[in-house]
Amino acid sequence: MNKFSILNSKKKVDKDVWMKIWIESKQKEVFLNPNYIELYQEKEDETLCACYIDNETTIIYPFIKRPIDISIGDNKQYYDIITAYGYGGPYYTGIKCKDKENYFWDKFYTWCIEHNIVSEFIRFSLFEEELASYPGDVELNNLNVVCNLTKSNDDIWMGFKHKVRKNVKKAKSAGVTVEVDLNGDTIDSFIDIYYKTMDRNNANNSYYFSNEYFNKIINQLSDNFVIFNAIKDNKIIATELVLVSEDSMYSFLGGTDSEFYGIRPNDLLKYEMIMWGKNNSKKHYVLGGGYRPQDGIYKYKLGFEPDGVMEYKVGKRIFSEDIYNRIVDKHINTIGIKKEELIKQNFFPLYRIK
Missing domain, CATH: 3.40.630.30 (Gcn5-related N-acetyltransferase (GNAT))
Known part of the structure; x- marks a missing residue:
């Protein structure tokens, strides 16, 4: 297994690796178990996990990749990613190192761009000491x-x-x-x-x-x-x-x-x-x-x-501002709500609001 990889629960070999990582983790956190994540996977979604592993450190970040059913006329299928209901985020085991975190996020960003990921929404664990740092926006959601x-x-x-x-x-x-x-x-x-x-x-x-x-x-x-x-x-x-x-x-x-x-x-x-x-x-x-x-x-x-x-904090990130805004504008035209009114609701991503 490479230091960085994306595991897909639909592939048996990937799911076996994911389960092995989970079983060997200190927390055995239920929200990292692929069987839990799959509870919230819709028909066209994929349950995935970004991993970084070396002899000293493990970073594991499960998420759901969802197709965006809004066309902006460029013949491309776009996606966004979200953590399952509950508490998630990039869990950290072992020796913390900023360089390793940066490597993980650089690799993850590249993967997102290559796979037409438009935005990301994370529900973070309450126990911040278990998490890697996050390069996106972090907001207080609730107590x-x-x-x-x-x-x-x-x-x-x-x-x-x-x-x-x-x-x-x-x-x-x-x-x-x-x-x-x-x-x-x-x-x-x-x-x-x-x-x-x-x-x-x-x-x-x-x-x-x-x-x-x-x-x-x-x-x-x-x-x-x-x-x-x-x-x-x-x-x-x-x-x-x-x-x-x-x-x-x-x-x-x-x-x-x-x-x-x-x-x-x-x-x-x-x-x-x-x-x-x-x-x-x-x-x-x-x-x-x-x-x-x-x-x-x-x-x-x-x-x-x-x-x-x-x-209780959440993370938000947009990988392509241009694509995101074009999808939001297309969605606004469809549902007939002014963009200013949408923004006031603090919903993310805006194109998912109904």
Whole structure:
């Protein structure tokens, strides 16, 4: 394998190499696993990974290459790249060296130009010490809440806001218990509660994942998920699917039976998830953020770790300003929205806005 290469998960030899790199990585970060990235690959997309490897250093950057379905009349097919939902970016293992990072990005830039890549959007890991530097624009996107699982049980408990401790006790008094599903045996119950929760919240269609999506998580990410279920009278009343890496666990998808809101099963569910993570040597539990800064969801999560606020950043880069602007202008003419109005929405890339 050359120091720099682009791996394609559709090619068995490439995917085998990618999986080997992932298995040997210190973090075993779920968001670097090709099987996770493929969950978000549309029919015409490609799941790829840019790699730099030598005896001292590994840089691994998975992404999805997407065709841009807008013609600007030059008979060329253009593409953009994006990281999968969650947290990604160029992960770094081993000895950090600026020259190696520059080499990686120079090679990657050349590959992007040669393959008609117009723009790039990265959702970065919260743990910046694990990432290589990024040559594009970096912006604060949101605030996330992360629980520190290295603290003592007492410090974790007393670190909760009073309301959270009260709600945990309330759920316990009501007879709620929490069960852990490591195998996906309760996935059907999870899906049922999850869909009903999405219906209740008038969720965007993109959150209605298919049964195939969930089955792939169960079958292809078997070591990287856990389902936590809050139980009352032998019935699942709240549930959460959590993604798991070597050091971290991530709230991912979940739902609650609205009939049982009053006994606060979610607070107990989160508490038991935190305890499970601590008992399984995890260092971080990433609760995530809200839909918007400082909204009710964010403030609810903040109750579990008021001092655990971390910045969630994204990266943006345009490889060809001329091509990008021509595609944006063509898109604007099609949807009939003024460019000034599009820019105000801070959406990237602009030609993907609907």
